[in-house]
Amino acid sequence: MSFVSYKKYPNSLQAKEIASLLSKYNILNEYVENKNSLDSNFSSVLLEEYEIKIKPEDFKKADEILFKQASQLIDSLPDDYYLFSFSNKELIDIVIKKDEWSELDYALAIHLLKSRGVSVTNESIEKANNQRINELKKPEKSNSAWIAVGYICAILGGFLGYVIGYILLTQKKTLPNGERIYVYSESDRKHGKNILYLGTSFFVLSIILVLTL
Template sequence: MKEEFITFEKFNDQNSAKELGELIAEQNIEFLLEDNSLSFDPTFANNGFGKEYCIKLKKSDFEKANKILADKSENEIHDIDKDYYLFSFSDDELIDVVSKSDEWNKFDVSLAKKLLKEKGKEITPEEIEKNKQQRIVELSKPEEGQKNYIILGYITAFLGGLLGIFIGWHLLTYKKTLPNGNRIYAYSENDRKQGNRILIIGAIFLVFWLTIKILN
């Protein structure tokens, strides 16, 4: 079975995405550059709204690509200006950057490690690995607070709207990608069951209301 390509990084600038692609390609890592940008800018401001470019990798290449970016960041942090915003972070905030490295770019994570080390509060590789595993466990938990979303789904499904069908499909099938490349369902089993019901109801009532409209 051919290995699936999974989103590794997202950008709102195409050149940044291409730079990352070229960097990892130098290490013989296959990638896909996917343009998920909106075809129409509702703001008419031409300011990058709705622009999204994804670099996709095979799950087996995630660790290698992360290592490449980490090494690149290690070399860049020595030339950073002292007015860079991380220099104003407290120790706890810097620790948070390292602990939640999936929420930050590799440069900021590397700089946070360097600043903590200079302050005598270096985080050991063992602690970093432990934090990564704890973070995976935390991110693997189902998304909460879908009650209002589910109610909206049922209402729009009974009205025969496509929105209800979309909500049902989204609740049932949507997956999120963890920092290690694993993909898991984003919502709980119960919410996914609700999504399945909404999807079925939406499809039935869409046909029902279309039939009524045709007969009238």
């Protein structure tokens, strides 16, 4: 099975350290530098993102490795580290939505909850993870205006219609457990398929008309 996106980091050093750590525990991984810049007339970089990809079946093992490493850093944190001022409710939210937080913040949230007498068991964490996965599995709501634009552009033979249709039909996302799912609902994907077919048909028709004139 091919690699899928596991973690993304804002700097290369952090990403390379994680890649090295995973390799140490025999988890095959791929380090990717994603840079979106302005055209060649500009030198500034708009976005730099450093990504680690692994196989879906290695997600659980990788999570355990990173959690263990992060837990070892807790005692070295400064007293004014921002999570120390979080309420129990805010810390629980971190545990539930760990995919939105760093490994260190996730490990610290669990540590703080336990130190405050809040019961955080492996079973409760597993339950929270499953609930989060089910929440993330819900299809994203598409923009009806963009679907309409897609149909219009497809009929006019515009490239934008093809792009909108392709995104609606094929775009996927990776869940925290490594599972890959479609981003949009079955209904929206049907719209995407229709837009692609219309766009292709009208594009071919326009070429035929041009050649016959």
